[in-house]
Amino acid sequence: MKKTIFKYLMWIFAAVISTAAAGIPAYAQTAGNIRGKVIDEQGGALPGASVKIKGTNKGVSTSTTGDFQLNDLKPGNYTVTVFYMGFSPLESNVELKAGQTLVHNIRLVSSSVALKGVTVSGVMEGQQKALNQQRNADNIKQVISADLMGRFPDLNVAESLQRLPGVTIGREQGEGSTVQLRGTPGGYTNININGEQIMGTQEQGQRNAQLDLVPANVLASMEVIKTLTPDLDGDAIAGVINLKTPTAISLKPQLSVDLGGGYNKLRDKSNGIGNISFGRRYGATDDLPNGRLGITVSGSYYKTINGYDEINAQAWQKKDFTGNKDSIYFPTDIRLVYLENERTRMGATTTIDYNFSPTTSIVANLTFNSLDNDATRYRKRTRMQTANTTLNNGVYTTSRGRGYNELLDRQMANSSVNVSLEGETLLGKAKLDGGLFYTKSQFNQQAYAYNYITGNVPMTISEISGDYIQATGATDPKNNAALYTYNTIEANNFNTEGTNFVARLNLTLPYKLGENDAYFKMGAKMKRMHNQRFRPVNSTFVANYAGTAAAGNLNNFKGDEEVSADFLDGHIPFGLGVSRQGTIDFYRNNPKLFNTSTNLTQVSIDSYFYDATEDIVAGYLMNRIQFNKFMLLGGLRVERTVVDYDAKIVNQDINGILTSSVPVNSKYNYTKFLPNLQGKYDLTKNTVMRGAVSFGYSRPNFNDLMPSRVVSILAETVTDGNPDLKPASATNYDLSIEQYLSNLGILSIGGFYKSINKFQYNSMVKLNGTEFPDASAYKGYQYFKSYNGDNAEVYGVELNAQTNLTFLPGILKGISLYANYTYTHSKADAQLRKDLRLPGQADHTANGSVSYTLKGFTLQGNLNYNGAYTSTLGANDETDVIRAARYQLDVNASYRITKGLTIYAEGVNLTNKPQVEYFGNRSRIFTNTFYDFSARAGLKYRY
Known part of the structure; x- marks a missing residue:
């Protein structure tokens, strides 16, 4: 199979090179090119500027570094026109000689009409760069420049993205972490750096990378691409988030430094941040006035002590307590969680580019990001089995309740390294570009959970509705240390690793269709994605306490009498905690009092393992034609995926004893044909209409695909993989109208419709004992498995408005407004249910x-x-488990002391809104998590 893939790839590459060779006739010896950079009055790059040859349809947009190149021009005199919102349009005359690549840099002057009397702040500069790139794109996308990211008090990429239309985020440790687009699951969105995918390394095998890993400060810009073109990977139903690293743009050294410190209210601790970046170009010549060599280096460091308070009830069972068949759901396991966490995020990127000539260049980039979380967690659990609970006079009572008091000592290290080497050159009038990319992501956890447990104790619950339900009792099971004895220690250590190696090659050939400028583009790509998850054999174990009850009694290991009196924003106290050091030292000093369970250890190791490899070969053909004001782009992409997965099916008996652990392998392949058609029409100079019909697909999460089974006797859960899961396929329709305002603003409305076949979803049901062989041993357990749904439809409307109120009198000119709203609706058929809302x-x-x-x-x-x-x-x-609606209020302020020095202050989540999930009905709490607010202040210096 691999030989077939290799031959297929080589055939595509040969076709590309042959086409390039065919495109170099004698005419190529006389054709010339115009290239250059569009900059502002201070020498800063202007990305997204429209550069055209007057009187023709030939035109391009400048790159993120302000560069442009107009190829395949006959010798003669030309007028180059440049348009950039917020700057005065410019025309310049040039003379192009036969075979010449003319370097023509263009400096624009800020418009004095639209922004008269207004200082163009960093806020406006960010809007300006983002809107110009968005305006001149061929497809539908939003752009966030580095300046625009700095407008908000966002520390990482996920939090910056949440400000855009159609984006929702999930949170981890109080920060934005994962991203979903347009109401689809997170795995339907690809996360890229410099155009290639970062591998996800989340514990549950999700494909989408966690974006709290990446600091916003080390990027030049971010793109949210909502309609894919054929030259982009097709396995992204929702779209692509592309993170772009900075490149040096000026012969003058450019330096920026940010230093700040702050405070986290929840844990009453400090935080600190530092960012630095430097860039400069070197080696200016007559042919390369902006220098041959560019070097830029950026670094970011952030450290905080944060955490969260949480109450959760994630096991509800149905019972008829009254005998009249009025069944209700009862919470069998209620948990209080107090977590304190030291979080350290570091990011660094280095980019070196070199121009061999005006038409040949290479760019090398190295990006490293890491996120470390060192946490101490105190958790209390009260369990009241539904079968042994009765209802009398509105009070739920059991004589067989059980309490748990737990300590978790956990270190998590998440990191990614991305290396790329890209290059481009002209072969006559044909442009050839390609690159090699390698990314490696790792997520390692070392976690030791120490557990104290009671025997059977009486418990009662008087109210099972609301966000703060509690089980109590005459024996005070929450705080009576005499009831608790050292029980188990579990080393929950694991490693998750993902790599992605990519080789790609593209050819672009410009041509004329009558008087209309056009280009034909084709290319090929090969990539290997590898993801694995495992527990280290030497540091994974489950040990049971075997000493005397007196020696293991919690009275010997008592911590604070009250861990947190204002727990859950003061709604209930946490109560007694355990001594962290005393608990850990007792185990270290008395290892013979703990019996390691070989059986449970092997279950933990085998059930967690998987190793997945996916080899993808892709090729595409694409054509773009500019008909005066109308652009038409169409093409076809073909992707073939070869899958090879290894895992283990683990079976236990009713007592949790391992009965078998069987290695299994799953291999299969599939091919996707993805047609694509997009159009763009300039209704006026500042009004653009776009439309697209495209096809895409999204692969299931790795963990969902593995032929594995995980059984938890304590939690009474069974989790199965599903190797029969198929990729979801989608037909996408998009339409938008954008009105760009002269005061650096935009009004836009867009609609989208997605028909998704075989969408994946996570299911949670109660086992009836017939679902799989030996399922009768787990009757009544919660059963988790992912399936393919039949069909889902997602449609919605996106509204976006940005404007600077420069038309107002006097000091009111400085007001700027930014707002967006997205409405999304879906209908899905799955699990014998009709017209469901698509999960996510x-x-x-x-x-x-x-x-x-x-x-x-x-x-x-x-x-x-x-x-x-x-x-x-x-x-x-x-x-169903529902994540409740949530809003967050942030503020920030800054004052520019001098031209280069600014002081700033910012506050996040000022209203301390919790993140809530509920079980089917809002009265049945699933999780309720508080993070409280944080604040920072500091200095920014720009040179």
């Missing part, structure tokens, strides 16, 4: 921001809203 789809998402700038001072308030959505499907509506 929120009906409403919105952002609002108001800023005011006056003489160097800027004040801004930001509101983010994420609507409710289904996170896990149950057997019916009342057993």
